[in-house]
Amino acid sequence: MVPDSQAAALAAHVRDIAAVARFQDRAAFARLFAHFAPRVKAYLLRLGADQGQAEDLMQEVMLTVWRKAPAYDAKLASPSTWIFAIARNRRIDALRRDRRARFDAEDPSLLPEAEALPDRTLDAGRWERRLAAALDELPAEQAQMLRLAYYEDRSHGDIAQSLRVPLGTVKSRLRLAVAKLRTMFESDR
Template identity: 45%
Template sequence: MDDHALLLAIAGKDREAYAEFFRRFAPRIKGFLAQSLSHNRADEITQEVLLRVWRNAPSYDPARAAPSTWVFAIARNARIDSLRRTARAAPEPDDPVWVPAAAEAPDTAAERKAASERLHTALAQLPEDQRVVLEHAYLKGETLSQISETLQIPLGTVKSRVRLAIQRLRGSVKPS
């Protein structure tokens, strides 16, 4: 019996035809689904697809599609439905992403503010050539080679200025 005849028999609720259809199509459907789903999920969706075939066989129209095209369209739609359900699964309330961050202790905030002020003061006190190189490196995100080209100074000079500036900042920013 060909696939078309099997679907017509399934439309008439012929269980033997459905068993034959199952033997022919279940492995192919599972293989198709396993390309984008886990094997366990592919098994579940395969069962769902075969159930849909049983229920919807009377709506199969041979003039519109071949039996395998119709079945794999059902499988594709079931796969999409499964992926959508997975994508919008409810978030776990215990997930750290959803737990509000603890408020920063006042003394920690004050320490952070004091360190920030020390850094700004230290940056302002750097020699201009060192400050400019640091601004290009850390604020503009340029590489040392790019800084060398932009400022038209040798790469070795850029490296020296960055190193000296960082050393001065470390000494200046340490808490008193």
């Protein structure tokens, strides 16, 4: 996809989430489903779910999208990032039967936000288009680390074991990858 059509698709997803939130718009939900459901299922399959589990969990994720749409904030995350986080969390909850309490923003032990964090001041869409470009520019060995982490559910310790690479090497590759992405974020301010 050329960047312009990507931006248009992203804006359409944002509008559809807003329509679900405000009007319980089923046609908008069906459009979100058409784009995201096959991706969420593919993601769950990659993480080792079988067809039935992936399909069931995908259904839960999309139902969560319907119910949580009013909480979506386009300034904080693009639709794909928001839905990725829902899918990741639903899967962890399914594995752990919900024992874990995730931190929430109302937690009184939270320190006040640092001022003007870039992710609060940036338009998530513009930011994520640059992220996609930056991911393409990462050296293969760094991109591989991120792929193994996000697509195969490997912690950096697991990656070191399965690739027979020293733990320190895996850590430094991940840190370099994140540093590259960070440079991009800072230059975008």
